[in-house]
Amino acid sequence: MANVDRIKRDLLRDLVQQNVDLIHGRPSPKVRRRDGWRLAARVASLAFLSIALFGSSRLISTLGGPAPAEAVRSASAAAVVPASNPQSTAAETAVAATSPPQPIDAAVFPLAVHKVVLDPGHGGGSLGTRAPQGLIEKTLTLDIAERLRRLLERDAFEVVMTREGDQNVSLERRGALANQAGADIFVSIHLNWIESQRSRGVETYYLGPTDDPYLTRLAASENRESGYSMTDMRHLLDRIYAGVRQDKSRKLAETVQDALFQSLGQVNPGLEDRGVKAAPFIVLLTTEMPAILAEVSSLSNEEEARLLMKPLYRQYIAEALAQGVRAYARSVEGAPEGPEMPAAGEKGSDR
Amino acid sequence: MSEKKEVLNVGIDLGTSRSSISASNGQRHVVESYVGWPLDMVARKVLKKPVLVGREALENRSMLDLHRPLEEGLIKDGSEKDEAAVRELLWHLLSLVGIDREDRNGLKVRAVVGVPAEALRVNKQQVRKAMQNAADSLMIVSEPFAVAYGLEALLHTMIIDIGAGTADFCVMNGRLPTEDDQRTLPQAGDFVDEQLMRLMRDRHPQAQISIHMVRTWKEESSFIGQQRTPVTVTAPVNGKPTQIDITQEMRQACESILPPMIESMLDLLSRVQPEYQEKVRNNIVLSGGTGLIRGLGPRLEAELQAVGGGKVRVVKDPVYVGSDGGLAISLDAPDSDWEKLSA
Numbered sequence: 170m171a172n173v174d175r176i177k178r179d180l181l182r183d184l185v186q187q188n189v190d191l192i193h194g195r196p197s198p199k200v201r202r203r204d205g206w207r208l209a210a211r212v213a214s215l216a217f218l219s220i221a222l223f224g225s226s227r228l229i230s231t232l233g234g235p236a237p238a239e240a241v242r243s244a245s246a247a248a249v250v251p252a253s254n255p256q257s258t259a260a261e262t263a264v265a266a267t268s269p270p271q272p273i274d275a276a277v278f279p280l281a282v283h284k285v286v287l288d289p290g291h292g293g294g295s296l297g298t299r300a301p302q303g304l305i306e307k308t309l310t311l312d313i314a315e316r317l318r319r320l321l322e323r324d325a326f327e328v329v330m331t332r333e334g335d336q337n338v339s340l341e342r343r344g345a346l347a348n349q350a351g352a353d354i355f356v357s358i359h360l361n362w363i364e365s366q367r368s369r370g371v372e373t374y375y376l377g378p379t380d381d382p383y384l385t386r387l388a389a390s391e392n393r394e395s396g397y398s399m400t401d402m403r404h405l406l407d408r409i410y411a412g413v414r415q416d417k418s419r420k421l422a423e424t425v426q427d428a429l430f431q432s433l434g435q436v437n438p439g440l441e442d443r444g445v446k447a448a449p450f451i452v453l454l455t456t457e458m459p460a461i462l463a464e465v466s467s468l469s470n471e472e473e474a475r476l477l478m479k480p481l482y483r484q485y486i487a488e489a490l491a492q493g494v495r496a497y498a499r500s501v502e503g504a505p506e507g508p509e510m511p512a513a514g515e516k517g518s519d520r
Numbered sequence: 521m522s523e524k525k526e527v528l529n530v531g532i533d534l535g536t537s538r539s540s541i542s543a544s545n546g547q548r549h550v551v552e553s554y555v556g557w558p559l560d561m562v563a564r565k566v567l568k569k570p571v572l573v574g575r576e577a578l579e580n581r582s583m584l585d586l587h588r589p590l591e592e593g594l595i596k597d598g599s600e601k602d603e604a605a606v607r608e609l610l611w612h613l614l615s616l617v618g619i620d621r622e623d624r625n626g627l628k629v630r631a632v633v634g635v636p637a638e639a640l641r642v643n644k645q646q647v648r649k650a651m652q653n654a655a656d657s658l659m660i661v662s663e664p665f666a667v668a669y670g671l672e673a674l675l676h677t678m679i680i681d682i683g684a685g686t687a688d689f690c691v692m693n694g695r696l697p698t699e700d701d702q703r704t705l706p707q708a709g710d711f712v713d714e715q716l717m718r719l720m721r722d723r724h725p726q727a728q729i730s731i732h733m734v735r736t737w738k739e740e741s742s743f744i745g746q747q748r749t750p751v752t753v754t755a756p757v758n759g760k761p762t763q764i765d766i767t768q769e770m771r772q773a774c775e776s777i778l779p780p781m782i783e784s785m786l787d788l789l790s791r792v793q794p795e796y797q798e799k800v801r802n803n804i805v806l807s808g809g810t811g812l813i814r815g816l817g818p819r820l821e822a823e824l825q826a827v828g829g830g831k832v833r834v835v836k837d838p839v840y841v842g843s844d845g846g847l848a849i850s851l852d853a854p855d856s857d858w859e860k861l862s863a
Contacts, residue, residue, distance in 0.1 A: 176674050176694045177852060183696040184849070185857040188659050191644055192861070436705055438783040475714065479706045481686065 282498035284327045286352040288452065289314035290359035290462075293337025298362040300474035306360045307335065309477055313465065314358050316487035321494060344455025354421055354497065355460035356490065357452050360477070361467040369470035370441030371433060373426035374462040375418035376454055377447025417459035419445065424500065425463055425493030432489035433466075437476060463490065526626060530655075531670075531846020532613060532633045533663065534647070536590045536685030537709060537735075537809060539609060542843040543617035544851060550839050551575070551612060555605035556584030573612040578732070590685065606650045614654055630858050631655035632846035634663035636686045636704045651863055658863040661849060663842050664690035665697055667807050670845025671835065676799035678788065680781070680820075680832075681842070682810035684709035687777065689784050691792055691800060700791060703784045707777045709810035712738055716766075716773035724764055727755040737766065742774050744815035774813050782823045789827065801830030807841050 289310040291297035297306025311332070318328045329350045331343040338346075347355045361372065364383075422445045430442040443464075453460045465486045467473050476482040529544040540550040551574035558564040558572075563583035572580060589605035611621050619629060631654070633647055644660045651658050661669075664679040673679065674692050681688040689703040717734045720727060733755065741751040751767045785804070792800050801824055806817055817832040824830035835841045 173672055173674065177669070179694075180669070180674065180696055181849070181853050181857065184659065184661060184665075185853065185860060187696065189860050191648070191660065435703060435784075435787075436780070438780045475711075476706060481704070481706045 281502050282326070282353040282494070284329065284350060284352045285321055285494060286329045286331065286347040286350055286355045286456075286458075287314045287318055287321075288331040288343050288347075288355065288357035290357060292332045292335055295337055298360055298468045300468040300471075300477075302474055302478065304468060304474055304477055306468060309360055309468075309483065310358045311335070313483050313486050313490070316484055317356075317358075317490050320487055320491040324491070324495060326494070326498075340451040341455055343452050347460070348455075348457045352456075352458050354494070355453075355456045355458055356425070356494065357450075357460070357462040358490070359462060359464050361464035362469045363467050364469070366469045366471070368441060369437075369439065369467045369473045370443040371426065371429040371466065372443035372464045373422040373429065373445050374448045374450060374453070374464070375422040375445070376415060376449065376460065377419075381446075381448075418453070418461060419447075420500070421459045421493075421497050422461045422463075424497040425461060425490060428493035428496060429463065429465060429486070429489045432492060433485060436482070436485055437473070439472070465490070527628045527630060528617070528619065529847060529850035530614070530617060530629065530631045531666065531843040531848070531850055532610070532631060533666070533840075533842030533846065534590060534606075534610075534633055534635065535683050535809075535842075536588070537683065538839070539613060540840050540843040541613040541617055542840055542847040544847065545618060547617040548840055548843070549613065549616040551609070551616070552578055553590055553609060554578050554581075554586060554588055555608045555612075556581060556586040559583055559585055571608050573608060603646070603650060606647075607654070610650060610654050619654075628657075629655040630657045630850050630853075631863075632659045632661055632666065632850045634661055634666040634842050634846050636663055636688050648863065653863075655863045657858045657861040659849065659853070659861055661846065662688070662690065662697065662702065664688045664702070664807075665692075666842050666845035666849065667805070667835070668692045668845070670841055670848050671805065673803065673805055676796050677803040677805060678785070678800050679805050679807065680785065680811065682708050682777075682781075682806070682808040684809065687781060687784075687808075687810070689788055691788055693792075693796075701788070703788060705777075705780050705784055707780050708808075709738070711777055712742065712773050712810065712813075715776045716769055719769040719773060720766065723769060724755075724757075724766075726757045727762070727764060728757070728759075729755050738770070738773070739809070741770055742810075742813040743771060744774050744778070744813055744819050745771075746815075747771065774816075777810075778819065782820070785820065786823070786827060798828065801828065804830060804832040805835060806832055807835040807838050809838060811835075811838055 289307070291307035291310060293307075295307065297310070299305050311334075314330060318330060321328050329346070329352060331346050332338045343357075344355075361370075363369070426442070426445045430440065434440045434442075448462075450462050453462055466477055468477065527544075531542045533540045535553055537553060538550050539553045540548070542548045554574060554577040556572045556577035557570070558567050564570070567580060567583060572584060577584060577586060585601075587602055587605040589602040589609065614629070615621060619627065631651060633651065635644060635647060647660055648658060663683075664681045667681050668674055668677060668679045668690065675694045677692045679688070679690045679692065681690075685706075685708055687705040687708045689705075690697050691701045693701065713731060713735050716738060717729065717731060720729055720734065733753075737751075737753050741753075743751075747767055747770075750765050751770045752763050752765050754761050754763055756762065757764075789797060789800060804820065804824075806820070811834060817834050820832045821830060824832075837844070
């Protein structure tokens with residue numbers, strides 16, 4: 170009995186803390202710990218970055234002197250306060266403070282992901298796929314994108330939508346919107362129609378060539394309204410396929426696909442991991458940042474269509490996508506990435 | 521000197537289909553989670569109320585703008601009308617235990633509200649918003665946790681709480697369950713209703729049926745496995761009341777929730793520390809309205825045979841087990857903690 174009372178006391182203490190965190194809009198302790206690391210890393214890298222990139226020769230040359238040292242101390246303090254591992258942060262700061270001035274290659278500083286463009290597939294007269302229950306792809310993609318937008322904005326990402334209502338936006342315009350917005354990543358949300366109606370699953374695409382007849386048909390179907398000629402296409406493709414952006418896009422696709430399958434598989438047993446694939450989607454072609462197209466569910470499968478009718482399932486999809494975006498952003502903000510090597514046997518990486 | 525207010529503790533289970541409240545003054549009530557506003561002046565004159573809640577709303581639905589404001593245990597997204605409906609529902613529940621909306625008469629209300637296990641932060645905030653002015657202090661808890669607390673099943677237990685909107689799974693390890701200890705499936709009572717409706721339309725296309733009729737049939741006759749007596753219902757066919765045997769359809773609809781349930785149960789069990797897995801397998805508690813489907817417990821036990829066997833028991837009072845658990849939490853939390861949780 171005493172044991173039960175003790176357990177109850179402990180449970181109530183944690184429960185109250187969880188609710189106090191909720192009132193103050195703080196994440197749960199588990200998340201907070203992780204975010205603390207992120208914050209520490211971000212502040213440390215910012216401090217380092219500001220000294221290295223924007224520090225004038227005066228600042229760098231007088232780092233040891235009393236007045237500018239105050240600025241460095243405050244930067245160091247900012248870096249140290251939230252850190253869970255003070256030694257490493259202090260060491261990083263010390264390196265920044267004592268190293269002689271060096272020419273800085275901006276490429277060593279990984280660019281953070283701040284601005285995300287969400288592209289709800291189809292819209293207006295372009296309905297996308299349809300399920301017998303009356304579900305229409307364009308409506309569902311917008312709903313999921315709006316949910317995802319709320320989640321990402323809560324995480325302080327800046328979100329731009331290619332459409333916010335039921336309107337037709339050309340594929341070219343979607344890419345142009347993302348480019349004009351100066352987006353860091355582009356996520357296009359679609360629902361699949363798989364010929365074998367018993368199949369259900371998630372798959373994520375990045376830009377690349379394919380010789381798979383199924384993917385060729387799928388890309389042709391999605392590209393139908395682009396207005397590009399085959400010559401335009403070839404020209405654009407040649408320019409894009411060799412780019413570094415393709416590697417970044419593949420990395421983003423892998424991260425999002427992993428999050429989609431891992432999260433949705435828990436509530437949708439039988440979900441298939443249909444993998445990360447390369448295909449020439451126009452909407453990915455016209456963007457100038459890492460870009461993916463996620464087929465987040467299959468309307469052709471009766472069971473999945475029924476799940477998609479439920480707001481909770483659509484919320485799960487948005488949560489999974491948000492998780493993928495966060496993970497990608499973390500990987501970019503983390504240790505500088507070396508040149509990415511195309512995976513062996515990966516379609517599109519051998520050209 | 522501050523005046524000491526009288527305190528009323530309440531536990532609320534805000535459900536998709538039914539919502540219940542248990543209060544420290546001994547009152548317990550359950551209402552159907554429906555809220556309706558009269559459609560026009562005529563309806564308002566006939567009904568003589570600005571808003572109707574629960575069974576009364578359901579029975580007068582033809583005259584009402586009827587809302588079932590919760591979907592899968594959560595406030596529907598983005599609809600102001602549904603948010604207003606949740607507020608009306610909460611106030612209705614509170615009025616049933618003696619809390620006057622206009623004049624609290626110095627009464628301090630401390631409420632614990634249960635939401636689905638994986639309710640997202642935004643939904644918890646929505647519940648907080650809906651409860652503003654209704655309670656002085658408020659705690660949001662995961663529904664299966666409230667059930668476990670009420671039953672004092674806090675150690676080496678798995679709670680499977682199946683309502684209309686969601687099936688919530690939670691393993692209790694003597695600490696507050698983390699995300700890894702919990703699952704929420706969207707396949708629950710409403711899913712069975714949808715399946716039954718679809719099967720009825722496929723196999724008895726002439727029968728005129730509504731989702732409310734299907735729901736009532738399920739609540740009266742749901743089962744899994746073998747059924748000794750056939751399930752027959754009466755539905756109009758071309759306007760004529762006709763008896764229809766729906767035994768097969770009922771079984772198929774009820775069994776449609778089994779595959780994800782079994783997978784979630786076994787998956788959560790496999791994540792329990794190995795030395796405690798047997799204890800948890802033998803302490804599985806089934807609660808919630810849909811947990812009352814006949815034959816569900818034995819079927820889950822049969823599935824547990826594959827991993828060494830186990831025991832599944834159905835709670836005695838599934839209607840109030842969640843709100844009673846909430847009340848127990850409300851009563852046990854010390855005053856100093858409640859002070860931190862102003863609504």
